[in-house]
Amino acid sequence: MIMQTDVVVVGGGVAGIKAACELCQAGSKCVLVERDSVLGGKLRGWHKLFPSFTSSSDVIEELLNELKQSNVECLLGSEVVYISSTLCRLASGTEIQCRAVILATGYNLFDARIKEEYGYGIYDNVITSVDLERMFHTGTISTLSGAAPEKVAILHCVGSRDEKVCQRHCSKVCCITAVKQAIEIKKMLPNSEVFNFYMDMRMFGPGYEELYLTAQKQYNVHFIRGRISEAAQLPKGRLQIKAEDTLTARPLIMSVDMLVLMVGMKAPKQNALFALATGLELQPSGFISSKDLFLEAVLTSVPGIFVAGTVTAPKTIGESISEATMASRAALKFIEG
Amino acid sequence: MAVKNFGFSISRPRTIDMDKNNLRKSNEILRELPELQACIGCGSCTASCSAGLLTQFNFRKMHTLVRRGEYEGVYKELSKCMLCGKCRMVCPRNINTRKVVLLIKRTLGDF
Numbered sequence: 001m002i003m004q005t006d007v008v009v010v011g012g013g014v015a016g017i018k019a020a021c022e023l024c025q026a027g028s029k030c031v032l033v034e035r036d037s038v039l040g041g042k043l044r045g046w047h048k049l050f051p052s053f054t055s056s057s058d059v060i061e062e063l064l065n066e067l068k069q070s071n072v073e074c075l076l077g078s079e080v081v082y083i084s085s086t087l088c089r090l091a092s093g094t095e096i097q098c099r100a101v102i103l104a105t106g107y108n109l110f111d112a113r114i115k116e117e118y119g120y121g122i123y124d125n126v127i128t129s130v131d132l133e134r135m136f137h138t139g140t141i142s143t144l145s146g147a148a149p150e151k152v153a154i155l156h157c158v159g160s161r162d163e164k165v166c167q168r169h170c171s172k173v174c175c176i177t178a179v180k181q182a183i184e185i186k187k188m189l190p191n192s193e194v195f196n197f198y199m200d201m202r203m204f205g206p207g208y209e210e211l212y213l214t215a216q217k218q219y220n221v222h223f224i225r226g227r228i229s230e231a232a233q234l235p236k237g238r239l240q241i242k243a244e245d246t247l248t249a250r251p252l253i254m255s256v257d258m259l260v261l262m263v264g265m266k267a268p269k270q271n272a273l274f275a276l277a278t279g280l281e282l283q284p285s286g287f288i289s290s291k292d293l294f295l296e297a298v299l300t301s302v303p304g305i306f307v308a309g310t311v312t313a314p315k316t317i318g319e320s321i322s323e324a325t326m327a328s329r330a331a332l333k334f335i336e337g
Numbered sequence: 338m339a340v341k342n343f344g345f346s347i348s349r350p351r352t353i354d355m356d357k358n359n360l361r362k363s364n365e366i367l368r369e370l371p372e373l374q375a376c377i378g379c380g381s382c383t384a385s386c387s388a389g390l391l392t393q394f395n396f397r398k399m400h401t402l403v404r405r406g407e408y409e410g411v412y413k414e415l416s417k418c419m420l421c422g423k424c425r426m427v428c429p430r431n432i433n434t435r436k437v438v439l440l441i442k443r444t445l446g447d448f
Contacts, residue, residue, distance in 0.1 A: 216374040254355035
């Protein structure tokens with residue numbers, strides 16, 4: 001089958017949905033292609049968003065309502081196998097001819113099993129930040145045995161700033177997510193003790209530093225500067241962790257009921273395939289390069305291919321949505337010549 | 338027969354064992370002065386410290402050790418503080434550092 005449209009938006013996460021809405025509202029024809037059977041992307045897995053504790057389902061709902069009111073053609077369950085600025089071929093064999101493409105393909109989560117020393121997938125009560133969000137969704141935080149954890153350690157930078165796993169970059173949102181999650185744990189389990197092990201606290205956004213202070217002063221969350229070097233399982237599913245408390249320059253050991261790994265953002269392998277097919281430039285991290293970081297952030301090295309959201313770097317939900325608006329404007333300007 | 342001293346001894350482990358340390362006193366201090374938890378470890382206090390110029394005294398390290406439940410020797414160390422208050426003036430988190438010194442000494446006593 002051959003289809004024709006003005007713009008193909010690849011990826012149905014927040015950036016893709018917003019870009020498609022904007023294009024349609026401006027009167028251009030647009031096809032939104034999503035690999036999954038549902039729209040919403042990674043946001044579907046999160047419970048509440050930092051720093052305001054906004055429910056992520058509210059954000060998705062708002063975007064999907066906007067989408068319903070626009071005339072976007074959505075192709076769900078469709079994997080893109082080839083892309084250029086004028087053609088998008090799907091795994092089903094369908095070809096979409098277009099005049100511009102917006103890539104909003106996002107990121108992958110770092111697979112915590114690769115950091116074997118923390119025992120994710122081996123020990124009972126080592127979970128990731130994503131697993132914890134799922135627990136928040138169900139309304140109970142519990143260890144595998146069903147008990148509420150009394151002591152929880154949260155480790156920042158798992159799969160970020162770590163050359164041993166080919167992830168040199170900072171995933172940016174994990175610090176503030178860790179602060180948010182620590183507060184959420186304390187809200188649900190006021191008698192629990194939460195220890196955040198961090199390398200640097202990167203509170204880059206509005207209200208983030210304030211939330212960090214709230215976690216410290218109001219919720220009594222402990223912050224220890226040092227990377228956990230290893231975890232070992234103790235009887236009854238407890239875990240012993242080792243780190244250096246770098247501010248006192250002493251090794252530190254501690255046993256906890258649960259260890260939460262803040263998994264970072266990884267560039268998907270398909271970025272390299274897209275780059276090979278189209279001539280798009282990649283950054284050393286594997287994320288796609290913008291044409292210019294300041295003035296043309298949503299343009300790429302290939303005319304007619306635009307980018308929105310985390311396809312170029314780790315970003316927040318808000319940043320991804322704003323960028324989608326910029327990308328759709330740039331695409332419109334391009335097809336209008 | 339006197340045991341000959343070869344100059345060897347067994348070093349005490351330097352590890353902070355959070356399972357053995359009792360945080361009761363530390364929590365008492367933090368309850369009275371929650372702002373101490375807002376310390377970001379910048380070291381401005383230590384850099385401006387009059388006592389630290391002349392001795393090994395390190396205020397940042399001392400109150401961090403207290404927060405980990407490592408109380409031994411802290412009282413004696415904190416006695417080096419002359420309460421000049423320069424650290425309070427430079428603290429970016431606006432922590433009442435003089436109160437921290439007095440509160441820790443009062444709570445721990447001569448440990």
